[in-house]
Amino acid sequence: MGLFKKWFQDVPLSSQNITKVPLHLAIIMDGNGRWAGKRGLPRSAGHRAGMERVRETVEICLEVGVKYLTLYAFSTENWRRPVEEVNFLMDLFEKSMKVEVAKLHQHKVRVRFIGLRHGLSPTLIKLMDESQELTEANDALTLNIAINYGGRSEIVVATQELLRAVVNHEITPEGITESAFSNRLFTSGQPDPDLLIRPGGEHRISNMLIWQSAYTELYFSDLFWPDFGREQILKALHYYSKRERRFGRVEGAQHDA
Ligand code: IPE
Ligand code: IPE
Ligand code: MG
Numbered sequence: 001m002g003l004f005k006k007w008f009q010d011v012p013l014s015s016q017n018i019t020k021v022p023l024h025l026a027i028i029m030d031g032n033g034r035w036a037g038k039r040g041l042p043r044s045a046g047h048r049a050g051m052e053r054v055r056e057t058v059e060i061c062l063e064v065g066v067k068y069l070t071l072y073a074f075s076t077e078n079w080r081r082p083v084e085e086v087n088f089l090m091d092l093f094e095k096s097m098k099v100e101v102a103k104l105h106q107h108k109v110r111v112r113f114i115g116l117r118h119g120l121s122p123t124l125i126k127l128m129d130e131s132q133e134l135t136e137a138n139d140a141l142t143l144n145i146a147i148n149y150g151g152r153s154e155i156v157v158a159t160q161e162l163l164r165a166v167v168n169h170e171i172t173p174e175g176i177t178e179s180a181f182s183n184r185l186f187t188s189g190q191p192d193p194d195l196l197i198r199p200g201g202e203h204r205i206s207n208m209l210i211w212q213s214a215y216t217e218l219y220f221s222d223l224f225w226p227d228f229g230r231e232q233i234l235k236a237l238h239y240y241s242k243r244e245r246r247f248g249r250v251e252g253a254q255h256d257a
Contacts, residue, residue, distance in 0.1 A: 013231055013235055013238060015060065015234060015237075018064055018234070018238060020243075021064050021065050021237070021241075022195040022217075022237070023067050023068060023194055024066070024068035024070070024190065024191045024192065024195075025070070025193065025194070025196075025197070026069075026193040026195070026196045026197070026208065026209055026213070027057065027070070027071050028197070028198040028199075028200075029050055029053070029054075029071060029072060029073065029199070030198060030199060030224075030225055031046075031200030031201065031223070031227075032046035032047045032049065032050040032225055033046050033047075034200070034224055035049060035224035035225070035226045035227065038224075044085070044088045046224075046226060047088065047089060047092055050225045051092060051096055052226070053225060053228060054096075057069065057233060058104065058143065060233050060234065060237075062109075064237065068141070068142045068193075069141060069142070069143050070114070070144040070145075070146060070187075071143070071144070071145055072146045072149065072208050073093065073145055073147050074089060074146070074147045075146075075206060075207055076115070076116065076150030076153050076207065077150065077207060079119065090120070090124060093147060094121075094124055094127060101131045101135070105138065107140060108138040108140035109135060109138055109140055109142075109143050110137075110141070110143065111131045111132060111134075111143050111145065112142060112143065112144045113131075113145050113146075114144045114145070114146050114147075114154075114187065115146050115147045116148045116157075120148055144186075144187065146208070149208075151205075151210030151211065152207060154185055154211070155210070158184035158185055162176050162181065181211070182211070185211060187209070187212055192209075192213065192214070192215065193213055193216045194217060194240065194245075195217045195218075195219060195237075195240045196208070196213055196217070197219045197220075197228075198218070198220050199221045199225045199228040200223075201220075201221075201222045201224075202220075215245070217239075217243050217245070219239055
């Protein structure tokens, strides 16, 4: 038994034996700064290393059939960081977009940006708009990049829109249903995330997709994002395969009672 267990644990994780694939995977890419600190490097080196992991993550999603991938890159709260770090990150987003979007387009990835435009530079906004336009018709994978994103501000903006619609008699207060609300979020038309991965050791959501993740499976890891490679993503996908999602029903039930 001991031997069998050992053999079993040594079997390399493969994308082939994932029995249940999340339709929508979300990742809070955390731990870049600490990864760098541990190596005596500046935090910026951690952000650069973190960016390297993105390509690999997209590749796995294409390989296993994840259809929506949401990556948390910069939160509405991250403006509180030192201006040098914020500027470095904005510059990194611009540079990465210039290089990566063409490759994503080749792989039929549709790129979307979720979050508020306010506060971002005109150059970055232009690149974001161009990337969205270029990749609009792609259907292999939808990649949502969350920049200047916060779940609370998203909910507030949706509420303002709904209220405006009520005031203009376009809908009644009763017309504010869960689906009407969902349709006003940045992720409108997309399924809710099935799995949320957070590396970096913290067990919190940090304002990520707070409406959409009501029933999302959560996977935490102590590894820092720059160390969260292919094997780690596969491990998280295997974890997800084994979850029974009940959505309030009883175990094994197929239908609403
Ligand atoms: C995540 O890594 C990237 C961003 C929030 C932009 P951090 O920069 O938060 O790294 P830690 O958590 O300080 O290690
Ligand atoms: C969450 O990480 C935001 C991103 C990864 C973009 P943070 O490092 O900002 O989260 P907190 O501050 O530790 O909650
Ligand atoms: Mg962090």
